[in-house]
Amino acid sequence: MxxxxxxxxxxxxxxxxxxxxxxxxxxxxxxxxxxxxxxxxxxxxxxxxxxxxxxxxxxxxxxxxxxxxxxxxxxxxxxxxxxxxxxxxxxxxxxxENISKLQTSNEKKLDEMRNVVDEKLQTTLEKRIGESFKLVSDRLEAVHKGLGEMQTLATDVGGLKKVLTNVSTRGAMGEIQAERILEQILAPAQYGKNVKTHPECKGQVEFAIKLPGIDGTMDEPVWLPIDCKFPKEDYERLLDAYETGDKKAVEKAYSTFESNVTAKAKTIRKEYVSAPHTTDFAVMFLPTEGLYADVVRRPGLFESLQRDHQIVVTGPSTLAAFVNSLQMGFRTLALETNASQVYNVLGTVKTEFVKFGEHLGKLHKQLNTAANTIGGDGESIQRRLRAMERALKEVEALDSPSNEIMGLLED
Missing domain, CATH: 1.20.5 (Single alpha-helices involved in coiled-coils or other helix-helix interfaces)
Incomplete structure (x- = not known):
């Protein structure tokens, strides 16, 4: 460079x-x-x-x-x-060397942990097994008890099925239910049981409510017939059709059910309704709300029974409401009857009060005459009293039992 x-x-x-x-x-x-x-x-x-x-x-x-x-x-x-x-x-x-020591320590701790876990696991397992066996034993006992109850229930259901299968027993069940409703609302004198509603009646209606007769009294009452019906077979077929969901089967079952109910309404109307001995309508009592609901649900059936056959269909709740309304009518009638009696009593009181006024006037005149008589001779009477007091003033009083008696008399 x-x-x-x-x-x-x-x-x-x-x-x-x-x-x-x-x-x-x-x-x-x-x-x-x-x-x-x-x-x-x-x-x-x-x-x-x-x-x-x-x-x-x-x-x-x-x-x-x-x-x-x-x-x-x-x-x-x-x-x-x-x-x-x-x-x-x-x-x-x-x-x-450290790994060997760590392995030895880990093996020792694992052995300790294994022993602790085994001990706790054994204790817990024995406890859980004991609790499980106790629980299973309790459940088995409950199941055994439930089986006994199920057997009892099956027996009861069998008895109920026999009751519902037997037509006469089924009718008796409806009668018992209707009677309980009537006796809770009406007095025994306000309704009858197994009543012959008119002279030409060949049978006896199960219940009939007494209504005032033509003269407004209960001497010759007008009967309101109440008959219990339970078309169980047709109703069960209708429920089975509902469960299958087949519209044709439902319609067929409903048609049969409607025909049966209409026939029973005609029978009630023919046998038990005869004015003026009865009302111009009767009551058909269905002992279950389901039966009553299906009658109401069928278009035109409820109105047709009431319009064409003069039959009012009721269930347990509607019969109670119907009888309650009649009870209010009874009370209104009683008020009217009592009001008439009170009016008659007031008329009698008025007549007696006029007579009492006349006698009171005569007494007033007599009292005035006596007062005038006493008032004219009053001064002479006062003079005689003072003279008697002066004469008796000098008489000494004696201590004797007679004085005590006189004192008591004065008191």
Missing amino acids: EAITFGVFGILIIVAFLLGKGSKSKIDNSDLTNEVREIINRSQDAVKTTLTSEIRDRNNDSRDTLVAVLKTLGEEQQKMQKTLGEEQQKHLVVVG
Whole structure:
């Protein structure tokens, strides 16, 4: 690099010299330029040669230095690998010892934990098994008890089925239910049981409510017939059709149910209704709300029974409401009857009060006469009383039982 520096510095000196020389000899600029170019070219060649030689020397030196460094690095690496191998071996020995100790400690702790877990598991398992056996025993006992209750229930259901299957028993059940409703609302004198509602009646209606007769009294009452009906078979077929969801089956069952109810209404109307001995309508009592609901649900059936056959269909709740309304009618009638009696009593009181006024007037006149008589002779009576007091004043009082008696009389 120093040779290059000197070469460049020499070129600059030559250029300066030529410039100074050119100014003195007034040489043409083109010649000067050529000379400068030649000098620069020669200088460049010299510099290039010098640089090439310098670079070659530097490369050789660098190669030798790099080889030495690589050799040193290889030796150091071998030493480091050897040292690392020794240290690694030592660490492996230490790690192996620690792992052995850790394994021993872990095995010991695992044994302790296994013993504790086994002990707790055994205790818990025995406790849980005992509780489970107790629970199972209680459940089995409850199941056994439930089976007994189910058997009792099955017996009861069988008995109920027999009751519902038997037509006469089924009717008796409806009668019992209707009678309970009537006896809770009406007095025994307000209704009858197994009543022959009119002279030409061949049978007896189950219940009949007494209504006032034509004269407004209960001497010859007008009967309101109440008959209990329970079309169980047709109703069950209707429920079965509902469960299947078959519209045709439902319609067929409903048609049969409607025909049966209508036939029963005609029978009640024909046998038990005969005005003026009875009302111009009767009541059909259905003992379940489901039966009553299906009658009401059927379009036109409820209205047809009431309009065409003069039959009012009731269920348990509607019969109670119907009888309650009749009870209010009874109370209104009783108020009207009592009001008539009170009116008659008030008329009698009025007559007696007039007579009492006449007698009171006569008594007033007599009292006035007596008062006038006493008032005229009052002064003479007072004089006689004072004279008697003066005469008796000198008489001494005697201490005797008679005095005590007189004192008691005065008191």
